[in-house]
Amino acid sequence: MKKKAIISGVSGQDGSYLAKYLIKKNYKVIGILKKKNFRNLNYLGIKNNIRYLYCNLSNFKKISLYIKKIQPYLFFNLGGISNVEDSFKNPLYNDKINNSAVLNILESIKRYSNKTRFFQASSSELFDEKNKIKVNEDSRLNPKSPYSIAKLSAYYYTKFYRNHYNIFAVNGILFNHESPLRKKKFVTKKIIEGLINYKLKKKRKKIIKLGNIYLTRDWGNAENYVKAIYKTLKINKAYDFIICTGIKRSVKDFINLVSKQLKINIKWIKKKNKEMAFDIKTKKIIIETKKNITKNNFSYNFIGDNSRAIRLLKWKVDKDINKLIQKMINFQVKEKKNFKNC
Numbered sequence: 001m002k003k004k005a006i007i008s009g010v011s012g013q014d015g016s017y018l019a020k021y022l023i024k025k026n027y028k029v030i031g032i033l034k035k036k037n038f039r040n041l042n043y044l045g046i047k048n049n050i051r052y053l054y055c056n057l058s059n060f061k062k063i064s065l066y067i068k069k070i071q072p073y074l075f076f077n078l079g080g081i082s083n084v085e086d087s088f089k090n091p092l093y094n095d096k097i098n099n100s101a102v103l104n105i106l107e108s109i110k111r112y113s114n115k116t117r118f119f120q121a122s123s124s125e126l127f128d129e130k131n132k133i134k135v136n137e138d139s140r141l142n143p144k145s146p147y148s149i150a151k152l153s154a155y156y157y158t159k160f161y162r163n164h165y166n167i168f169a170v171n172g173i174l175f176n177h178e179s180p181l182r183k184k185k186f187v188t189k190k191i192i193e194g195l196i197n198y199k200l201k202k203k204r205k206k207i208i209k210l211g212n213i214y215l216t217r218d219w220g221n222a223e224n225y226v227k228a229i230y231k232t233l234k235i236n237k238a239y240d241f242i243i244c245t246g247i248k249r250s251v252k253d254f255i256n257l258v259s260k261q262l263k264i265n266i267k268w269i270k271k272k273n274k275e276m277a278f279d280i281k282t283k284k285i286i287i288e289t290k291k292n293i294t295k296n297n298f299s300y301n302f303i304g305d306n307s308r309a310i311r312l313l314k315w316k317v318d319k320d321i322n323k324l325i326q327k328m329i330n331f332q333v334k335e336k337k338n339f340k341n342c
Helices: 013-024 039-043 060-070 084-089 091-112 146-165 187-199 222-232 251-261 307-313 321-340
Strands: 004-008 028-033 050-054 074-077 117-123 168-174 208-210 241-243 266-271 274-279 285-289
Touching: 004 013, 004 060, 013 028, 013 039, 013 222, 028 060, 060 091, 074 091, 084 091, 084 146, 091 117, 091 146, 117 146, 117 222, 146 168, 168 222, 187 208, 187 251, 187 285, 187 321, 222 241, 222 307, 241 307, 251 266, 251 321
Parallel strands: 004 028, 004 074, 028 050, 074 117, 117 168, 168 241, 208 285
Antiparallel strands: 266 274, 274 285
16 A cells, blocks of 8 residues: 655645655655645646645644544645745734644644654754854754744744654755746746846846845755655654755856856946846846845855765755756746747
8 A cells, every 4th residue: 555645835846846756656645735736746747646635734623634534654844935025024824824834733643643754844044144154953043034933933843743742753954945846936036037038039128136146045956855855754763954955155156157058148247236237248237136125135154064964864965056057947948938839
């Protein structure tokens, strides 16, 4: 009999890649969705290989009923608000989904399926930005947004249920990770889409407006990260894990890498309080910075220490950001061609 795995947020970037990975490993995958959205699952060719349940994660009655009935071997909580900006707009709903919903799942597992192994998707935004060394699973935490505050509470609930009720519960502290399936509102996707529009000479070329291009992130490969996520629930004892590449880059670095792959030769200039990138060949401005375009000015002064994940999970980290960018570019170009031919 196939082992059962529930993935909340199954239609998202991580959920889709994880579902594909689990299906290959012969799991029966049950996906929790708030509404029908099969774009990513169709792209990966796995839509019809998943059983779907529809509910809001904050609905304790439904979540507990599903867990009691299914008795899943694994439960991966990848649902919720994943964009920091959105949490500023609606902190109440953010806390309901990113914090209270986690408690709903943990309490349901404790009551009705205490052998279920639980993974909570946590975030590098928990860490104190003043850390100037490698941060590990015991480093100081100091959240600075409604998103990270909710994630911190969920992080402690996960530890609490592990320590007090002996639930196999794991926090995966995920640093930024990208893929072709990334939503458009994320900066990496915005940069790639904007530069492709320019490259393809769209009639209405818009200047790409960004905030602080010196903000730094550790950008990993989502398809590679879900392998680590799975492995966290397959070892003998539950631990918390940092999942990262250990390499940080600025938004400006990312722009330069994308431009190079698209063969757009750009030059940066400063003018008053702005910084702009223009095409050396056409002399046209492509990118312009704008103050206060984002509330999330959290910038890493630190890098993540992924040694526990590498040591205990035998995880092989994919650090090839150029390969990742190429995949994202290819996907975006293909999407635009398909749209044009519709």
